[in-house]
Amino acid sequence: MRPRYADLFEALRDEDPLRVDRAFDDILFDRGNALPDLIEAYGLSMDPPVIRYYLVQLMGFTEDPRAIPTVINALSDSHPDVRAEACRALEDLRARAALKDLQARLEDKDIKVRLAAEETIRALGGWRS
Numbered sequence: 001m002r003p004r005y006a007d008l009f010e011a012l013r014d015e016d017p018l019r020v021d022r023a024f025d026d027i028l029f030d031r032g033n034a035l036p037d038l039i040e041a042y043g044l045s046m047d048p049p050v051i052r053y054y055l056v057q058l059m060g061f062t063e064d065p066r067a068i069p070t071v072i073n074a075l076s077d078s079h080p081d082v083r084a085e086a087c088r089a090l091e092d093l094r095a096r097a098a099l100k101d102l103q104a105r106l107e108d109k110d111i112k113v114r115l116a117a118e119e120t121i122r123a124l125g126g127w128r129s
Contacts, residue, residue, distance in 0.1 A: 005037035012051050024054060031062045038062075039070045049079035056082055060089025068095045075101055080110035087116035091123045099126040 001009075011023035027034050042055045056074045059067035071093060074086035087105060090098045103126070105117035 001037050001040050005034055005041070009037075009041050009046070009051070009055075012054055013048070024058075027058055028061060031058055032064065035059065035062050035064050035067060039067065042070055042074065049077075049082055052077060052079065052082045053085050056085045056089050060085075060092035063092060063094075065093065065095075068093055068098065071095070072098050072101050075105055080108070080113050083108065083110070084112045084116040087113065087120045091120040094124070096124050096126070099124060102126065 005027070008023045008027050011019050014020050014023070027038075031038075038055050038059050042052060042059070046052055046055070052074070056071060056077075059071055068090070071086050071089045072095075074089070075083055075098075077083050077086065083105065087102060090102060099121060102117045102121050102124075105113055106121075108114050108117065
């Protein structure tokens, strides 16, 4: 992982919300260039879960189809907020190829995930089979 992004990802853990916001904004501004590092960081299963949430959200904001496989994997994350954000990120990525994976989330044990999956399926023009 490139040092710039490693430092920004570490800043996302800070207790100072202003430092977290600045790091998020810096990554967001450079999201296209940051995508390989976002994918790598998510693969490291970073904790706390809010870090994975931010990573998935930022991958969605890239609108780059290279993020789709990692975001699909995030649909199985251990934390429901990350799974719900993965649904929303797939909408941002216009990932119609993920409709089957999203339909599986309609059976998620967490209501937030089920609702996010349903909204994304509708937004992508999919249907429940």
